[in-house]
Structure formats: structure tokens, C-alpha cells
Amino acid sequence: MKDDTPWLDEQENRIWRAFLQVSGRINAQLSESLKTTTGLTMDDYEVLVHLSESESHRLRMTELSHRLLHSQSRLTQRIDRLSKRGYVCREKCPDDGRGTFAVLTPAGMQVIKDAAPHHVKDVRAALIDLIEPKERPLVADVLERLATQARDRDLG
């Protein structure tokens, strides 16, 4: 590689290290808390959230795997487990014989309703409450820009 990339300076390095640390630790804290209060993993919870927010409480497998940033086979197996527990089920897609919908069941809806308040409390404690209100607009802007640019790169 050509050496046209400067090393990270002090401030850049602080940002990168802290980012790594924070994303690891928030994930660990929320996972831990979700597991003990509801028996769900973070991955389980995110599946249920995405379904609960979708039209007819259903999403195509591929669409869901993209949203979760999971491989298709990983999603296949997670849906297997969630449906064994009765929280989701599969339905064939009527328009496309290859397709399958993951569908939230009433039991799944109930589980996520029960879990949500705990989870919100944890998100506040781990993230939101630690950002001063006056800092929030900038933080939201920066994070959304990062999310958008990253997504654009994936697609483009």
C-alpha cells in the first residue's frame, strides 16, 4: 500500500478508541440485562423489534437479514429458534414462491411489550442519560451521518 494515509493523531485516536470501547460495552451491558430480565438475547430482541414495527408484523427473510446485518443462514437459524419458542412463525410469500416471511406471533408481541420498558431504561442508563441535552443535537447529527454514509457505501 502507498503510504498516503497519515496515522491517527491524538484526538482521532481518542475518538476511535473510545468508540470501540463504548460500542463493545454498551452491547455487553444491554445483552446482560436483556438476558436476565427477559431471557432474550440482543439478537432475539432486535428481530422482534423489527417485526413489530413492520406492516402486518412481517418481513421477508432477506430484508430482515439486511436490517440486522446478519447473514441469511444466521437469520434462518435464529428464526428457527424463535419459532421453536413460539415468538415468530414463517409464512410462504404468495407473490414469490422462493420467498418466506418471518411473522411475529401474539406471544412474540407480548414478550417484546414486556421487555421494552426494561430495555428503554437500560438504553437511557447506558447511553442517553450520559449525553447532555445541549450536546444531543450534534451527537444525533453526527451519528446519523455516519449511519447514512456507511449505508450508502454498502449499496453504492
Added chain:
Amino acid sequence: MKDDTPWLDEQENRIWRAFLQVSGRINAQLSESLKTTTGLTMDDYEVLVHLSESESHRLRMTELSHRLLHSQSRLTQRIDRLSKRGYVCREKCPDDGRGTFAVLTPAGMQVIKDAAPHHVKDVRAALIDLIEPKERPLVADVLERLATQARDRDLG
């Protein structure tokens, strides 16, 4: 649970969603890139980085597992694999018969030296370059506060 936790408002929700998205996506991008350019996973790389920055290129297993937020058994097995590849080795701790050091080998040092410029370029592209210079001081502050508070909670 008592219903004393308000739901996330619009701005809080944007922050949380974007954070989730960004941390997932940056991790995916960097992993992908590291793997194709150097054959290392992110976890491998982080082990080597921590060792390379430590006194005598070595760290106690437990200390390293804390820094990486990995379980001890996960670290044991990662060090097994890295030492099979010749990038690290184990040395008994002379002061404490129970203890083991993970030690970076010259081959491991070389690997990380080769990997670093690619990785830095990726970190810039995925994170640093997307934050305006004038935003960086605040972003650094917020992230470090999040990292610190989270760590304090783990310990206390």
C-alpha cells in the same frame, strides 16, 4: 417494573437507532476489510494491538481479557489459535505460578505492522473522515465520557 421510565423521544430515538446502526456497520466494514487484506479477524487484530502496545509485548491473560471485554475461555482459545499461527506465544509468569503471559512474537509484530496502515485507512474512511474537524472535540468528549461511565459502572 414501575412505569417511571419515559419512552425515548424523537431525538433520543434517533440517537439510539443511529448508534446501533453505526456500531454494527463499522464493525462489519472493518472486519471484512481486515480479513481480506490480512487474514485476521477484528478480535485477532485487537489482541495483537494490545500486546504490541504493552511493556515487553506481553500481558497477563486476565488483564487482556478485561481489556478486550472477552471471557477468559474465549481468550484462552483465541490465544491457542494465534499461537498455532505463530503470532503469539505463552510464557509462565515467574512471580505467580498461576499466571500466564500472552507474548507477541516477531512474526506477530510483523503481521500487525503490515496490517496497521490498511486498518488506519479503514478507520478514517468509516469513522474519522465523516466527522467534521470542528465537531471532533465534542464527539471525543462525549465518547470518552460514555466509555468512562460505563467502565466505572462495571467496576463499582
Added chain:
DNA sequence: ACATAGTACTTAAAAGTTGAACTATGTCAA
């Protein structure tokens, strides 16, 4: 209509992670 290529999802085996039990050593008070 048929071959070809592409898409959606699943399966199976290998690789990695978790969590509890286990080994070995260290610490400390009686």
C-alpha cells in the same frame, strides 16, 4: 418452450463462543 442465469432460502459441517466445572497455585488467619 427451453436452456441459462440469478434469487431466496435452507442445510450441514467447521469454527468460534459461552458458562460451568476443574486444576493448580496463592493468601491468610488460627
Added chain:
DNA sequence: TTGACATAGTTCAACTTTTAAGTACTATGT
């Protein structure tokens, strides 16, 4: 000293994720 308890690290079985095929359907070109 000894016994009780704590700490450092590994091992093992169960589980999850990855990787590489495999199956079944759709789209496209002739």
C-alpha cells in the same frame, strides 16, 4: 503448619455463527 477460601487459567459440552453447498423457484434470452 494447616485448612479454608480466592485467583489464574484451562477444559469440556452445549450452543451459535460462518462457510460452502444444495434446493427450489423466477427471470431472461433465443
